[in-house]
Amino acid sequence: MFTGFSDEAFAFYEGLQADNSKTYWTSHKDAYERHVREPLTELCAELEDEFGAVKLFRPYRDVRFSKDKSPYKTHQGGHTSEGFYIQVDADGLMVAGGMYAPTPDQLRRYREAVASDTYGAELQAVVDALRAAGMEIAGDRLKTRPRGTDPDHPRLDLLRHRSLYAREGWPADPWMSEPDEVLARVRASWRRLRPLVAWGREHIGPPDFTR
Secondary structure, eight states: OOOOOOOOHHHHHHHHHHOOOHHHHHHHHHEEEEEEEEHHHHHHHHHHHHHOOOOESSBBOTTOOSSSSOOOOSEEEEOOOOOOOOEEEETTTEEEEEEOOOOOHHHHHHHHHHHHHHHHHHHHHHHHHHTTTTOOOOOOOSSSOOOOOOTTTTTHHTTTTSSEEEEEESOOOOOOOOOOHHHHHHHHHHHHHHHHHHHHHHOOOOTTTOO
């Protein structure tokens, strides 16, 4: 049963940010398991009936092709197959939903759908509603526009996106230790994100979190 997040969860990541080393990780691994991974696993289990199973990412970074050789991620994230996302780090808790790392074919389908007067208008309405609800619209974007796109296209901003998701976060305040409050906020946010996630599933396909 989910019992909330203690201060030790956020303190663990504050320490990891300061000392991202095997020595720190080994000496604090028990804190990670007890105060980060176990509570997050329990929280996700509470959400599974409505949003599906959540898969937690491994805490280790893939440094093979990165200049940054820090061995550990400074956050613990998890995702559903539908495209809902949750993350704990030193700053607190964050949730998101949408299109994160589309394949070339998915990106092509995304732009075709956005260019459509029907499907593109649907997405614009979803994005506008999420922004009005206080969520941040984020994602990687082109500086100009996709090749061949009308510079006066009414949804040019959406067409520039190479990834598109909405997110909402909360700082590591004392209410994080209240399980009912945490569960209610995450559930409410994912419900608000459902139209965006559903639009992506219909027009793009399921997200690929392995990329």
